[in-house]
Amino acid sequence: MNRRNFLKSMLSLPLGVAGCQYMPHEGFFNDCPDKRLPASLANHDLVKAVWEDIDTSQVWDCHCHLIGVGDSTSGIWVNPKMQSFLHPIQLAQFKFYLNASCARSSNKETIDEGVVQRLRDLHEDLPRGFRFMLLAFDFYFDADGVINREHSPFHTPNAYAQRMAAEFPGQFEWIASIHPYREDAIAALEEAVNHRARAIKWLPSVMGINPGDARCDAFYEALAKHNLPLLTHVGDEHAVDTPTGQTYNNPLLFRRALDHGVRVIFAHCATLGESVDIDKGKHGAKVPNLDLFARLMAEPRYENLALGEIAAITQVNRDRWKVEKIIETDEWHDRLLYGSDYPLPGVMPVFSPLNFVDWDMLPANTADILSEVRRYNPILFDVMLKRLITVKGKRLKGSVFETRRHFVKSPSIPL
Numbered sequence: 001m002n003r004r005n006f007l008k009s010m011l012s013l014p015l016g017v018a019g020c021q022y023m024p025h026e027g028f029f030n031d032c033p034d035k036r037l038p039a040s041l042a043n044h045d046l047v048k049a050v051w052e053d054i055d056t057s058q059v060w061d062c063h064c065h066l067i068g069v070g071d072s073t074s075g076i077w078v079n080p081k082m083q084s085f086l087h088p089i090q091l092a093q094f095k096f097y098l099n100a101s102c103a104r105s106s107n108k109e110t111i112d113e114g115v116v117q118r119l120r121d122l123h124e125d126l127p128r129g130f131r132f133m134l135l136a137f138d139f140y141f142d143a144d145g146v147i148n149r150e151h152s153p154f155h156t157p158n159a160y161a162q163r164m165a166a167e168f169p170g171q172f173e174w175i176a177s178i179h180p181y182r183e184d185a186i187a188a189l190e191e192a193v194n195h196r197a198r199a200i201k202w203l204p205s206v207m208g209i210n211p212g213d214a215r216c217d218a219f220y221e222a223l224a225k226h227n228l229p230l231l232t233h234v235g236d237e238h239a240v241d242t243p244t245g246q247t248y249n250n251p252l253l254f255r256r257a258l259d260h261g262v263r264v265i266f267a268h269c270a271t272l273g274e275s276v277d278i279d280k281g282k283h284g285a286k287v288p289n290l291d292l293f294a295r296l297m298a299e300p301r302y303e304n305l306a307l308g309e310i311a312a313i314t315q316v317n318r319d320r321w322k323v324e325k326i327i328e329t330d331e332w333h334d335r336l337l338y339g340s341d342y343p344l345p346g347v348m349p350v351f352s353p354l355n356f357v358d359w360d361m362l363p364a365n366t367a368d369i370l371s372e373v374r375r376y377n378p379i380l381f382d383v384m385l386k387r388l389i390t391v392k393g394k395r396l397k398g399s400v401f402e403t404r405r406h407f408v409k410s411p412s413i414p415l
């Protein structure tokens with residue numbers, strides 16, 4: 001088994017791969033060094049070069065999961081399945097996420113507080129102006145608008161994300177998560193807007209949302225009215241269990257939102273999996289989700305509405321042609337947004353800078369520096385990797401990282 005196939009299998013299997021001969025280049029677990037980035041790395045030319053041509057006061061990481069276990073006043077709820085040995089896949093995933101968050105290595109009493117403290121510590125090594133946009137996460141709701149905890153992997157309340165953003169204003173912004181089938185969906189949206197939520201986050205398959213359903217229309221109208229973007233997962237989702245399969249993650253279902261005038265930020269540029277080409281009817285062929293995303297990006301009527309987001313596109317389960325397409329299509333770049341999908345950059349086996357060396361996108365000595373940086377600061381690593389990979393002399397434009405303009409109505413809003 002080669003490195004790439006091994007690492008791909010890690011994303012869908014529990015730790016039963018122990019018999020495999022290959023060890024991930026950077027190990028299985030994050031050793032969470034309790035230190036700032038060493039000066040030799042902080043002052044390294046490559047680290048400095050990454051921020052050149054970028055106005056760092058505009059860099060908002062728009063995809064930062066606010067995880068925890070609910071051992072504080074956060075109100076976070078985790079499905080017991082995620083923590084049970086009877087469900088080894090979910091348990092392994094949960095352990096990896098917690099390890100990546102380094103919550104236990106902080107001096108905080110609870111894991112929830114440790115997660116936040118670790119983010120604040122990572123922030124110390126990021127340039128002035130950088131902010132994390134913390135994601136709340138709503139429950140799975142049945143079609144009749146009733147919460148279904150059995151199908152919900154976890155819940156991070158809006159109130160908690162909002163409170164963290166208010167408590168640490170130079171470091172965090174927040175993104176609300178509201179299921180559109182909720183009876184109080186519009187009221188919850190108004191409340192989120194009043195508390196400076198910068199967007200709404202959905203994960204359709206995991207939350208039980210059909211984005212092409214008329215039940216979403218009132219919510220789309222309210223989003224358009226407030227000019228609030230919808231950050232939504234599109235493409236296959238294997239990070240958490242998906243009771244309704246991948247059908248709802250079809251990018252084409254979001255025509256309905258776009259046609260309502262909603263700005264839709266397509267997470268990951270839909271870089272995983274295939275969906276039915278429903279533009280050609282329900283028996284249409286299966287087409288890579290990235291191509292369906294590309295189709296929406298190419299339609300002039302969506303030019304000011306359809307946006308892409310680059311979280312996770314450099315993980316080991318992304319195909320080479322997809323990474324190449326995103327970097328080479330520079331007419332997209334002004335409509336792409338930086339997101340890290342934290343804590344995933346800290347899940348050691350899911351990234352391998354060496355893959356990009358194999359693909360001639362990165363020099364070998366750069367990969368070594370990236371691996372060193374990653375030990376101390378997975379967010380800085382994630383920015384660096386995305387900024388440094390090149391395809392036929394092209395790389396992502398600096399404006400991809402200057403995401404703030406997409407979330408504030410006026411660029412003069414004080415920092």
Ligand SMILES: [Zn+2]
Pocket residue numbers: 063065341
């Ligand atoms: Zn995510």
